[in-house]
Amino acid sequence: MATQRIKFTEGSIDKLPFSKSGTNRYADQRKGIFPNLYLDVGVKTKTWRLVKFAHGKTKSKTLGKWPAMNLHVAAQAADTMSERVADATHALPAPVVAQTKEINLRQAFLRHTTERIDPRTKEKTLNTVYDYLSTLRNHAGKNGEWLDVPIDQITRAMINAQMKAMQDRPSQATKLLRIISAIYRNEMLIRDDVIDDPTFRVRAYPSQTKELLFDPSGRWPAFDAIMKVEDVTARSAWLVMLFTGIRSSNVRSIEWADLDLEQNLLTIPRLKNGTKRTFPLSRPASAAFKRLPRIHDNLVFASKSKAGVPIAHQHALGTPKVLRQHDTRHLFTSAGSIAGIDRSKVKYLRGDIVLGDGADVGYMHGIAAHEDVEKIGHVVAQKCSTSYSNLEKLIMTH
Template identity: 25%
Template sequence: MSSESHISFSKERLTALPTPEAGKRATYHDTKIQGLQLRVSFTGVKTFSVYRRMKGGQPERVTLGRFPTMTVEQARKQATVINAEIEAGANPAAVRRAIREEPIFAEMLAEMLEKKKKRDGSPISERTKKDYLDTARLHMVAIANSKLSHINRSEVKAIHSKVSKKSARQADKAVAIISSVFNYATDHEHFSGTNPAIRIQKNMVVSRDRFAQATELPYLFAAIGESSLSDFFLLALLTGARRSNVQAMAWRDLDLMARVWRIEMTKNGTPQNVTLSPEAVAALKARKLTTGTSPFVFPGEGKTGHLVEPKKAWAAVLLRASLRRLLDHLGGLGKLSAKERKQADQQITTAPAAAEKHYRSIAAVLKIDSALYDMTDLRIHDLRRTLGSWQAKTGASLAIIGKSLNHKTHQATAIYARLDLDPVRQSVETATQAMLEAAGVKQTASVVLISNQSRK
């Protein structure tokens, strides 16, 4: 065999290989991995294979895949696996079967979501499954149909780099999901190689500290009062609970006399006692009159039985709040008469999209900074942060804030365990009163009226 046929495989060298004469085929041998070959046909097709003698002395060829669809790195990884199996005494049929039966990434992700358990032993939630699958659909198309041993680190880094241009958090999440799939595959003996997603540098993400400011609260409360999900947003704000927990709030977990909501399991894997302010209790009592026989405070028509997705309603709340804040600003500048303001308020109710386009264009012409009125960057989760922030503003300690919001940190967990609900209740109620005063809502009955406006 000519020394010219023994080369160190690389993309550049294999791409530059000449095409044999008609009717002939050339074979090249990798100098790094035993038995790894590339055969080039006279039609230009280049195919990786492993050619080895089995334990009994009989030579066998195991076809791997075509170059460049299969990369040199992938071929070397697969050849290494085959060599190990041959050395262990496996026959060619077993080797071929192992290659054929190795799962692709999409299959492994689906199995992981079906069988993986959380730390408390419960299955992964439907919401988490959807989130993982949506992330995979958007960002992992390049590896979805690849066998696990064919996915290399450079491909994962490419995914991270591409997604980072749009969202640093999404990029890091995509890599974390890929890593989880490979860890699961390793744990269940579907994969024995190196996880290609490990030690990929995460993006530097600035922690979000957005919460409703005092100047925003009047507009926010007014817009919430007009929403079809006014009770939901109000209770999310007054309890500081996570959105998923508020959505699944059940009557059996509420003790309105003791003013406590018992959450059996939260996102961080622990139960939580949520203290209920008088305003929250009043809203819940009013809510009870509207839910019929449903076990949930916020019934839904889907298979969960409770509210699942409040994003559209929240977007409508923020749009109304932002536009009314802009209208007040325009009025203060003398750019809006009383009659025009009345017409604008009506348009916000009947045609919010048209109102937004019209008044944002006016603001642009007047060079009004959107930061002076735009609240559309406020997320539902920021309602939870809003309560905590107002607790801090009214003098609550970090330990009490952590207890009320069920934060879990190694340093403060022991402190939280020694706290009872009395100081937490005082802090929550003080923060609630401060928010209501800032919003111009000072009486408990007024909160009930807010939550009942959508049912008039």
């Protein structure tokens, strides 16, 4: 079969005409861009294949069908299979599990979160797994009923209907879509047979910039709302978020080994952006950690109802609602600006990787100090009409 060369793009692949007879084979015309990846276009289907010469033989492996398997996923699958075929211990890799066995969404989710087929993907933390599972239980059909449905029976119509039903919760709808899409992408890499991705071409909701639930030009009700939280673990987590600006997902996954309360330092092994960073803690933030009972050997903010997992995502506080978890990052950033702290320092302190403009960004390390977080803490206290000098005592005795 003669191979024709084109530039692989989503548009060019979509426009390739089906063959009137036989099969036409295509490869990318750019050297080294998509090695060993071929597209066979037949009378009715377009099929991705891995074709590689190894151990004196040409190995051919079906990867999936276009458009259910898009170019990005096909390239990842080809890379993974190429490495296995090149290994002398593998002729063609055996499936991770029997591919003929029908599995439901729950089982596919477990494979997605425990079996990294592509080594370049991030290993899922326990906190992430629990967060994803909670989203599926709450939104994957009524009361998470999709979890027990075979994955080849979940249709695009079902996904679209759920997106429409969640139009008043666009962020959760988008998150659900991304989780299910990731599960199916993983299945395409694992399975020998072909599976359709029901999330293909389903539109997510655009991200929205959320305004604060109160007027930030006046008094901030944040501290008062947090101190009304009865559970000491949840209350301390809120206080840490307020006085550090760190994302709630990172705060909830903190372990005791990450803390040095003698030096007032917190280390996050891996932030959302993949970096490790050590943060200076203000006195209120340290007090919030010291106030906590140690109910788990590793986790600082451990769930009391589910062993070995962090506390769940916290709902907005106040009646009416005045504070959401992500709002604490807004308030921390605003307080930093009011305190006159350099923009790059504030971004560093709240865990962002983008510190400024220009080539010097990658060379900035440890640019913020305790005096910066103390200044921010003073502003937060002032805006919340609270005495900063009394914060530690209030936190430790409440």
